[in-house]
Amino acid sequence: MTILYPTFLWLLIPILVLFFQNLDSFKNRIHIIILFLVILSISRPVIKESPKEIEIEGKNIIIALDVSYSMNARDVKPNRYEFAKSTILSLLKLNPNDNIMLIVFTSNPLILSPATTDHPLIEIALNSLKREFIMTKGTSLENLFKKVVSINIGSQNLILITDGGEEEDINSDILKSSNISLTILAMGSKEGSIIQNRDNRVLKNEEGELVISRINPLLKSLTTSYFTASNSPQDTANKIYKSIDKKAQKSKKMQYSYLELYQIPLFLAMILFFMLHTRWVTYLKNSKLFNLNLNIKLF
Incomplete structure (x- = not known):
């Protein structure tokens, strides 16, 4: 996999800081995860295919x-x-x-x-x-x-x-x-x-x-x-x-073609946002994936 716009990944540093500073709030954690996925999406992850000579x-x-x-x-x-x-x-x-x-x-x-x-x-x-x-x-x-x-x-x-x-x-x-x-x-x-x-x-x-x-x-x-x-x-x-x-x-x-992957993190971000603001939020709270250890501290 290749990231076409890796500069955007620098935005993940403050996102991670915010994540560990807001472990006590479930909604804040999910919002930060959504933001993480959006940044990953706009950095445009792709799979580079073989070049074609045209x-x-x-x-x-x-x-x-x-x-x-x-x-x-x-x-x-x-x-x-x-x-x-x-x-x-x-x-x-x-x-x-x-x-x-x-x-x-x-x-x-x-x-x-x-x-x-x-x-x-x-x-x-x-x-x-x-x-x-x-x-x-x-x-x-x-x-x-x-x-x-x-x-x-x-x-x-x-x-x-x-x-x-x-x-x-x-x-x-x-x-x-x-x-x-x-x-x-x-x-x-x-x-x-x-x-x-x-x-x-x-x-x-x-x-x-x-x-x-x-x-x-x-x-x-x-x-x-x-x-x-x-x-x-x-x-x-x-x-x-x-x-x-x-x-x-x-x-x-030489023409290069790419298999775009940005849709995957963007789709996950949309699903999380939808679930967080509907009655499906209870499923998120009960999910082991998002039931993080609240005792984690940022050193």
């Missing part, structure tokens, strides 16, 4: 989100970053068995959440991200690809969400030699958009010219799984997921 259909997915300044552009509503963020939140809801890692990047990548099937945890990490605290500027896909290749979580699907930055040469050979399938969600438009800062001022370069951010055309050459923002984040997430769903691989997981 197959689950899920994917190893790395989501890489560009958080550079150009993601503030509003050619996608409300802006590129907020649309991308909503798309990720929609992706997290599509398959609870997917093992997902979240990386944010500018010139350098940062693992925001390690690979996990606990998708609400990833959602909390994403919602907690404060982009204004990210000091580095620009976008480096090469540094991102090097980081992704160094991560060993088996066969991987990389969902890259970016506008591509201003890189004139993207080294895709880094991914080709690895077991990584690349899917790109290109944020922005061909025409491009101005960028506004937090004060709603238009961003200008050193020459005083307006900075126009466009989708980097080199992105499309990196993969055949290339998407742009649809009418809604949900539609966009569905399109991306359908493209990688056919690549799903079944993984094996």
Whole structure:
């Protein structure tokens, strides 16, 4: 037998003290025994059965989100970053068995959440991200690809969400030699958009010219799984997921089952409580099991 929540058993110490301090009262003794049985029940005694290996259909997915300044552009509503963020939140809801890692990047990548099937945890990490605290500027896909290749979580699907930055040469050979399938969600438009800062001022370069951010055309050459923002984040997430769903691989997981025993002490506690507060109490008083030696003292 195994106790799944042994911490609750510490409550038995004061229960035993109370028991020996109240030997003169029959009802008090029975109430304490009932409490003892309830605590034993909530500590969840079980018999552990043999583990079974089951197959689950899920994917190893790395989501890489560009958080550079150009993601503030509003050619996608409300802006590129907020649309991308909503798309990720929609992706997290599509398959609870997917093992997902979240990386944010500018010139350098940062693992925001390690690979996990606990998708609400990833959602909390994403919602907690404060982009204004990210000091580095620009976008480096090469540094991102090097980081992704160094991560060993088996066969991987990389969902890259970016506008591509201003890189004139993207080294895709880094991914080709690895077991990584690349899917790109290109944020922005061909025409491009101005960028506004937090004060709603238009961003200008050193020459005083307006900075126009466009989708980097080199992105499309990196993969055949290339998407742009649809009418809604949900539609966009569905399109991306359908493209990688056919690549799903079944993984094996050990599942443990238990024979629950908590019902036994709980049932006994209910029976004792019922008998104590009905005419059946006389049977308890006459029972040798509960006719304790009243001369017992606690030392």
